[in-house]
Amino acid sequence: MKILIVDDEQAIRDALGRKLRREGFNVFLAGSGIDGLRMFHTERPDVVVLDIVMPEMDGLTVCRRIREIAETPVMMLSANAITEEDIVEGLNAGADEYLVKPIRLNEFVARVQALLRRSQMTGNEAKTGYNDGYLNVDLQRRQVHVEDTKIHLTPTEFKLLVVLIENAGRVVSQRELLEQVWGHEYVDDIYYPRVYISQLRRKIEPDAANPIYILTEHRVGYRFEKQNRT
């Protein structure tokens, strides 16, 4: 497995690289955003670990560039997180994961592995899918169409949609979503569902401001509502 680490602090870069290599990963190190992007193109890694605050090109920009061409899982690793908004900003840029420095190396490795697991998830656990004429979710082929136009969902977004559809009509709490989509080690990262839900709504809802598919149960969780359009 190839992992690209982009961080302007050499000491951090080296430490993370050493740790991952010892865990058996193939690690590529980049000292700036531009180098990182270049290396992404040449090496096509399976996971990208990105620092945010870097000179010239920051991690958020790098992430957006990557998202323009690929759905490779991206993990933000920043010392810069102060408020929820910072984390949300990172996730909005397309990151699948946001970790705050400092972190125990073992936990870092576990998170990288979880991220890989999620991206490699196949649709075999999915059953039928959903189609009401407007929204068509094909679980077998992992494809989503809105009004016959194919739309791109990241693996995390897709899994989130699947979990909601499987529980259609029932409220799924934020903790349930975190456990089922991200894994049980993520149950405290409650910003994730919120950010991903709003991304999903932008992609599948006719009007993201007045959602009809993914409804919020205030302070409890979310509920997928089937529509009768046919």
Add this chain to the structure above:
Amino acid sequence: MSDANTVALVINSLTIALALPMLMLLLWQDSRSGVNLFFGLLMVMVIVWSTGMLLGRISAYVGNLTSLTEWGVRLLQIGFTGACVGLYLFAVILSGGQGRFFTRLAVLAILVVLAYQGFIAFSTVAPAFDVQPDGTLRYSFGSAATVIYASFVLMTLAVTWQRRRKIRDRGLVIGIFGFGLGVLVELISPELRNRSIGIDLSAVSSLVMSYSMVRVQIIEPLAGRANQLKAVRDVGLAITSHVRLEEVLRTIAGQAAEILQANGAAIFLNQGGTLELAAVHNMPQAFIGQRLAMGEGLAGRAAVTRQSARVEDYRRDWTGQADMPFAKETFGAVIAAPLIFADEVMGVLVVIEGPQGRRFDREDVRLVDLLGPQAAVAITNSRLFERQRGLTDELEAAKNQLETVLTSTENPVIALNRRCEIIFANPAAAELFDNQSLTGRRIREIAPTSILPTNPGLALRELNQRRVYIYEVTIRERTYLCHVGLLGRPRAQGFVAVLNDITQLKELDRIKNQMIRMTSHDLKNPLSAAMFHIELLQEEGAGLFTDEMREDINTVWTQLHRMNRIIRGILDLERVQSGTLTFEECVVGDIIRSSAHEFEDQAAKRGVKLLIDVPDSLPTVTGDRQQLVQAVSNLIENAVKFTLEGGTVRVSAERIEDQVVIHVADTGIGIPPEAQPRIFERFFRAKHPGAEQISGTGLGLSLVKAVIDAHKGRIWLESEVNKGTTMHLVLPARQATEMKKSEPV
């Protein structure tokens, strides 16, 4: 029968015929008046005298009726005697010269005289008289009786002359003199007596007196009623033309004295149960301010009885406390009338005549009584007016002060009425809108929509519920915090908006956040690098290190970890205080258990027993789970840290009404009382024996406080040095909090 006798008979008959109705009229008008009674007595005596005369003369003329003539003469003498005494009494009482026991003495005198006359009348001795051949009656008085009667008459004339000014009607003076002269003629000259000149004169005089009495007592008051009403109306006009209380009082006093043609007048005002002299007319101004208790003095009595009081001679008749200094020496007749308005005695009007002046009669009292209510209304009006003017002045002053404050403040202030028209804008507000004249214009005309609340419905709801609505607004690239409040209570008359320029504060806040961000980043990066490398060192060099080296590396790790905690503490606090929390349903037991779990090892290591006691039936709470865990963790960490070996930390929770209360109790070293109020401050650490060796950032409890505040909860502590500390933490239970459905985030 001689012509003279015939004339006398006619006059006598007329006297009887006319005197009787006049007497009846007077007694009907006022049967309790002393003057009327004594005049009545006089007239009765005159009638008896005239009747006796008539009887005697007619029986003598008819002849052979000796006994009838004798009875006539007896009646004549009784009437004559009574008339002499009655005239004197009438003159005295008419001129007001009677003493305190006058009435009793007078009644006694009359009884004695009548008894004497009665004794004579029924004695066997016949009266001295003879009938002339032509039928003319001749009679005579004994010399002793003549002297007594004459002295009565002379005394009467003397009294009348001396006190003639006190007798208001000249006809009465003339009548008394005529009557006295008639009696004297009767006594002195037998010739004129025989020709009935004396009695004729007296009879005519008595008619004159009767007429005068009727005029004075009945006709004049009736004729004067219209004038009085006019006078009272003039007084009303005069007193209502003033509004200042002092002027009103002075006018009332002056008008009262004028209308009664009295020497002076004074007004007492009821000042909280005491009468205070407030105005005088024709009296020393120095008396003003004199006080008189209720019930004391003539004025006090009028105030208590709520009825006018009159004395004819203050020196002689008033035995109570004097109303004013030198009153007993200088007052003659006095009337005191209560001034009543709305059933409350406002004061007393006192009208005063000097000792030599005239007497007041019932008509005068009536006049003052007419004046009273008008005066009371005028006093009440002017008091109300003065109070209102006082209030207006105060209001004006308060308004000026407020305007000065509002004008001089740099904060723009705008007040609107209910129709959203501007009713006030201070210069700062005018400057904000290009110095336009703002008053009277609608807010929408002068202000762009962007500066009004984006959701007017919400703003109104907030205003109705909390009376204040606060929102941020940007005008000309400056940011203001706009406080909108309701004007007027309880019903809102409009709105007032105060704008606080917070541009600088916002900038400072932004710089502070940036600083914290930069600091945390700049510190956390090297910290992370160091921690990563320590971890690698521990893993990769595990077999190479001696125990000592391993210990050193652990120490470095612990210290780095501690540094990280401090930075995290600052950032956590920052995050909680900036209000970015994520609320969800939280199970209190879970929060406590996962918080406690973190410290089980630490507690065991320190030999501290950590007990958890949470009932399953606890309601959930709405909150930021991570922050709540952090808060409870901080409390448990502190409790474990500050409890010595063998001690206990007990974490429990219970439901109290709509709240969940979490208690973290330890048997530790406690917090000194002087430190307790500051314990939640940032970076505060209590200086306390036993606490020096225990590490901490001084941020833990301030974070707990910030978290609990953000959850609309409460936290307080009970602590005793060397006994232990209990922290109580209250959160609203979820059932009690509002739930909203299907709302997009």
